[in-house]
Amino acid sequence: MVYEFLASQAFTQGLGFLAGGLVMLAALPQILRNIRHPQDAGHQSLLRNVLFVAGNVVWVSYGIRMDAAAITVMCAMNVILNGIILSQMLMKRPTI
Numbered sequence: 852m853v854y855e856f857l858a859s860q861a862f863t864q865g866l867g868f869l870a871g872g873l874v875m876l877a878a879l880p881q882i883l884r885n886i887r888h889p890q891d892a893g894h895q896s897l898l899r900n901v902l903f904v905a906g907n908v909v910w911v912s913y914g915i916r917m918d919a920a921a922i923t924v925m926c927a928m929n930v931i932l933n934g935i936i937l938s939q940m941l942m943k944r945p946t947i
Contacts, residue, residue, distance in 0.1 A: 864921050871925020878932040885939040893943035900937040904930055 856862055885892040907930045914922030 867919065867921025868925060871921055871929070875925060875928050875932060878929065878936060881936050882932065882939070885936065885943075889939070889943055891943075892939045893941075893945055895936070895940045897940065897944070900933065900940055904933045904937055907933060 881895075907926045910926035911923055911930060914920070914924075914926060
């Protein structure tokens with residue numbers, strides 16, 4: 852009985868949503884910090900933030916191709932949240 856539940860599609864999707872939710876929550880402290888201290892937002896790594904957004908866009912594409920709702924939804928939300936961080940950073944980045 853327990854094995855059947857652990858092997859079920861519903862459990863697997865739930866695990867995916869849990870993992871995605873934890874990763875998504877990781878972006879919130881940075882967004883809030885950037886709101887409270889906007890002058891510090893421009894000193895983050897541009898490459899890291901661009902790669903993070905780009906990687907999540909690829910994960911969304913993968914989730915769509917694999918018909919994996921958890922991957923698609925959670926990575927799309929991560930694109931939005933990390934896009935916010937990237938835009939906050941770019942708005943406060945020192946000009947050359």
